[in-house]
Amino acid sequence: MLDRKTIVENADAVKENCHRRGVDCDVDSLVELERQRLAKLQQTQELNRQANEVSKQIGKAKDDAQRQETIARGRELRDAKDAAQKEHDQLEQQILEIQRLIPNLTHADVPTGGEDDARELGLGKTPVCSFDFQPLDHLELGERHDLFDFEAGARVAGAGFYFLKNDAVRLDLALQQYAVSLLSERGFTPVTTPDLALTEILHGTGFNPRGPETQIYAIENTELNLVATAEITLGGMLAGQTLDAEQLPIKLCGLSHCFRTEAGAAGRASKGLYRVHQFTKVEMFAFAGPDQSDDLHEEMRQIECDLFDALEVPYRVIDTASGDLGGPAYRKYDLEAWMPGRGDGGQWGEVTSTSNCTDYQARRLDIRFKTAGQKGTQFAHTLNGTAVATGRAMIAILENHQRADGTINIPKVLQPWMGKERIG
RNA sequence: GGAUGGGUGGCCGAGUGGUCGAAGGCAGCAGUCUUGAAAACUGCCGUAGGUUUGCGCCUACCGUGGGUUCGAAUCCCACCCCAUCCGCCA
Numbered sequence: 001m002l003d004r005k006t007i008v009e010n011a012d013a014v015k016e017n018c019h020r021r022g023v024d025c026d027v028d029s030l031v032e033l034e035r036q037r038l039a040k041l042q043q044t045q046e047l048n049r050q051a052n053e054v055s056k057q058i059g060k061a062k063d064d065a066q067r068q069e070t071i072a073r074g075r076e077l078r079d080a081k082d083a084a085q086k087e088h089d090q091l092e093q094q095i096l097e098i099q100r101l102i103p104n105l106t107h108a109d110v111p112t113g114g115e116d117d118a119r120e121l122g123l124g125k126t127p128v129c130s131f132d133f134q135p136l137d138h139l140e141l142g143e144r145h146d147l148f149d150f151e152a153g154a155r156v157a158g159a160g161f162y163f164l165k166n167d168a169v170r171l172d173l174a175l176q177q178y179a180v181s182l183l184s185e186r187g188f189t190p191v192t193t194p195d196l197a198l199t200e201i202l203h204g205t206g207f208n209p210r211g212p213e214t215q216i217y218a219i220e221n222t223e224l225n226l227v228a229t230a231e232i233t234l235g236g237m238l239a240g241q242t243l244d245a246e247q248l249p250i251k252l253c254g255l256s257h258c259f260r261t262e263a264g265a266a267g268r269a270s271k272g273l274y275r276v277h278q279f280t281k282v283e284m285f286a287f288a289g290p291d292q293s294d295d296l297h298e299e300m301r302q303i304e305c306d307l308f309d310a311l312e313v314p315y316r317v318i319d320t321a322s323g324d325l326g327g328p329a330y331r332k333y334d335l336e337a338w339m340p341g342r343g344d345g346g347q348w349g350e351v352t353s354t355s356n357c358t359d360y361q362a363r364r365l366d367i368r369f370k371t372a373g374q375k376g377t378q379f380a381h382t383l384n385g386t387a388v389a390t391g392r393a394m395i396a397i398l399e400n401h402q403r404a405d406g407t408i409n410i411p412k413v414l415q416p417w418m419g420k421e422r423i424g
Numbered sequence: 425g426g427a428u429g430g431g432u433g434g435c436c437g438a439g440u441g442g443u444c445g446a447a448g449g450c451a452g453c454a455g456u457c458u459u460g461a462a463a464a465c466u467g468c469c470g471u472a473g474g475u476u477u478g479c480g481c482c483u484a485c486c487g488u489g490g491g492u493u494c495g496a497a498u499c500c501c502a503c504c505c506c507a508u509c510c511g512c513c514a
Binding site: 038041042044045046048049051052054055056057058067070071072073074075076077078242368372376377 | 442443452471472473474475482483484493494495
């Protein structure tokens with residue numbers, strides 16, 4: 001959520017930002033409603049103050065008649081206050097409805113436009129390989145080595161679910177192990193998180209569990225939802241807390257399952273592991289001071305690059321354009337890995353993304369920090385980044401590391417965790 | 425799931441329905457004393473919002489949400505959480 005004063009005081013800039021991001025919301029109405037709300041708030045407080053004053057006199061009344069008269073006057077004031085309060089609360093609701101739709105501000109270097117306007121920032125160390133044979137896609141490779149069972153997944157949980165088998169299980173675990181150990185070395189505290197979270201936490205993080213477009217599985221008749229990413233639980237971990245400035249930055253890496261309905265994705269359904277309802281992810285998350293978050297965002301991007309360099313997977317880095325950012329992000333980098341089996345002759349496919357959300361999530365989650373010697377508190381900045389989403393990483397590894405004889409090389413860094421050098 | 429006891433400021437801990445935003449203590453900050461430190465003493469010491477050029481003033485907040493009342497930390501209801509015991513269980 002964007003700060004209300006910021007919106008009111010910079011209405012034109014906020015409107016321009018909404019436009020750039022392709023979000024349609026009525027900033028002018030918000031400004032006008034907020035003006036009315038403040039007037040109503042002052043009226044409410046004044047009536048309440050008078051009522052408090054009258055109440056205090058009741059105890060001091062010298063006879064019953066005066067007492068009764070004072071009580072009547074007090075009741076009148078309370079009623080007036082309650083009415084004013086009610087009007088105020090209605091205004092507040094209307095304002096929040098608009099305010100919640102307004103996306104975060106946008107970093108000055110973010111390219112304007114949609115998906116096609118993203119800026120390519122560079123390539124990974126591993127070149128895109130040219131095979132001297134017809135490469136297989138990960139499903140064909142999986143078939144050959146008995147790695148996946150999508151039919152059984154569909155029998156058990158419906159289309160979009162799957163079983164991993166044999167070396168795919170080992171590879172899945174190896175990726176998690178490798179990512180967690182690398183992040184531990186880089187100062188990230190490993191945590192496992194709940195796979196469910198309260199609706200309030202989803203909202204705070206910028207996810208909406210209800211509505212036709214939702215990506216979220218909600219548990220009926222409860223406030224619980226299956227998480228779409230550990231970003232939700234890690235952000236929620238410190239909801240309502242006030243931190244000390246010296247504690248920042250707090251760097252976490254969370255291991256969780258991710259559940260997504262993929263509603264509305266039917267048209268662009270991809271085969272295999274690329275777009276599924278459940279996968280496993282190692283996620284970076286950080287709480288930072290406002291002066292730390294830009295550097296930390298670069299750090300997270302670099303870690304993602306180091307990780308996929310170590311996995312010997314070719315990739316490109318993208319600076320996501322304004323229209324493609326999603327509400328909470330101030331800036332977002334994506335890593336797109338080369339997937340030889342995707343489309344005709346290979347395609348780039350998103351494997352990680354890292355966002356700086358500045359104080360947008362923290363405001364709604366109420367995560368603040370206090371600087372020693374300074375009065376008051378400030379909202380923390382939050383950042384998130386994928387270390388490894390194992391499903392898509394596996395696609396990239398299997399398809400890029402396959403050999404003419406059908407065997408698949410395992411990247412060196414994963415070999416200790418896999419206990420072997422190749423599959424097949 | 426059942427029984428009981430609890431949830432008050434950074435922490436501990438008082439609080440008869442009416443100057444309670446909340447005693448007292450600890451911690452923290454500033455100062456006096458001291459060569460310095462400790463001790464002792466003095467003062468300050470929650471968050472958010474509104475208003476004011478400013479000093480300040482005002483409003484809300486005692487687990488959460490309702491209710492009773494002119495007035496609720498205090499009474500009533502519901503829920504949540506914590507502790508302990510019992511049951512169940514990986």
